[in-house]
Amino acid sequence: MDYLQAFILAVIEGLTEFLPVSSTGHMVIASSFMGIGHDDFVKLFEVAIQLGAILAVVVLYWKKFFDFSKWQFYVKLIIAVIPALFFGFLLNDFIDNTLGNPIFIAVVLLLGGIVLLFIDKFFKNPQIEKESDISNLSAFKIGCFQVLAVVFPGLSRSAATIIGGMQQKLTRHAAAEFSFFLAVPTMCAATGYKLLKGYELLNAENIKLLLFGNVVAFIVAIIAIKSFIGFLSKHGFRIFGWYRIVLGIVLLGLYFAGVEMNVM
Template identity: 90%
Template sequence: MDYLQAFILAVIEGLTEFLPVSSTGHMVIASSFMGIGNDDFVKLYEVAIQLGAILAVVVLYWKKFFDFSKWQFYVKLIIAVIPALIFGKLLNDFIDEKLGDPRFIAIVLLLGGIVLLFIDRFFKKPQINNEAEISNLTAFKIGCYQVLAIVFPGLSRSAATIIGGMQQKLSRNAAAEFSFFLAVPTMCAATGYKLLNGYELLNSENVKFLLFGNVVAFIVAIIAIKSFIGFLSKHGFRIFGWYRIVIGVVILALYFSGVEMNVL
């Protein structure tokens, strides 16, 4: 992997991590077109640059994350992340198997896209408009939806938690913002686990790649998050549904045309 390829992957991470379109599906396509070998460091890089995206959330919502007087906020995040930590560990082998199957990822992308086409019609009467109104039980239920994204690669962590939030009567904006907040402990845990298991790959050159990728992902994620909230308020999820369907079809077309798919 060279720096141009590292840049492209970091841009993809920053753009897609917080949108309901599946960063995994986009990595599949990008890796295939660039011909990047699916070696251990590439796998580590694709996970570790999530740190940059995480930092973007913390910076944009710094008042929320550093207002220690409102300890209930941290309790909700801890409660919401517990299901992902438990099932991520228990189903690790199954998840790795599905991450290696581009057909599975493409089908999940397609099905998730169809759901997003109609999601705005399903939940028309939200009752919760901000994080402070979310109960601990509601936070836990949203966390259970996040498990679906872990078990079904291609679903999108963002899509699963936003849909879960709206099912729990959160407004579109409130669901999206809580999805951002929940990403911080979830992605910190995933990145930390990956770095802990791949620390032997962290030579001086690879560390430079990781620093570079995280800076790029951070900048792009800030732009993506701010743009997404504004777009969501005006237009809803329908366009993301169509977009997911197109991406799913592209992955299937690449796979059945014999293109080698370098999955995560």
């Protein structure tokens, strides 16, 4: 991997981590077309640069994350992250295998897009507008939705948790914000686990690439988060649904046309 390829993947991560389109799916597809998807460090890089995007959440919502007087906020995040940690560890080998299958990701993108076309009609009359009104049980249920994204790469962690929030009567705005909050412990755990497993890949040059990628992802994510909240509140999910459907169809078309997508 060179710095241009690292830049491309980091921009994709920053743009898509908090959108309901699957950052993992986009990075896997991009690395595949760049011919670097089979490289073990690239797979590590795609997970580790999520730290930059996560830091963007902490910076933008720093008052929330560092108000230690409201300990219930941290309890809800711990409760919500437990299902993903459990199943992520339990099904780690299955997840790694599906990450190496662009066609699997394309199908999940397509099916997830169809769901997003109709999701706004499913959950009407939301009642919860802020995080403080979310119960511990609702937080756990939202965390269970997140498991779907952990098990099925391409589904989108953001989409799964926002939909989970709306199912628990959160407004789109409140559901999106809680999804951002939940990303912090989830992605920190995933990144830490990946770095521990792949520590032998962390030579001086690769560490520089990781630092570079995280800085780029952080900057892009700041912009993406600010834009997404307002857009989602006004327009809903349909445009993201159509985007996923088109992307899934294009990827399947390329596969059946014989275009090689080298990830394994």
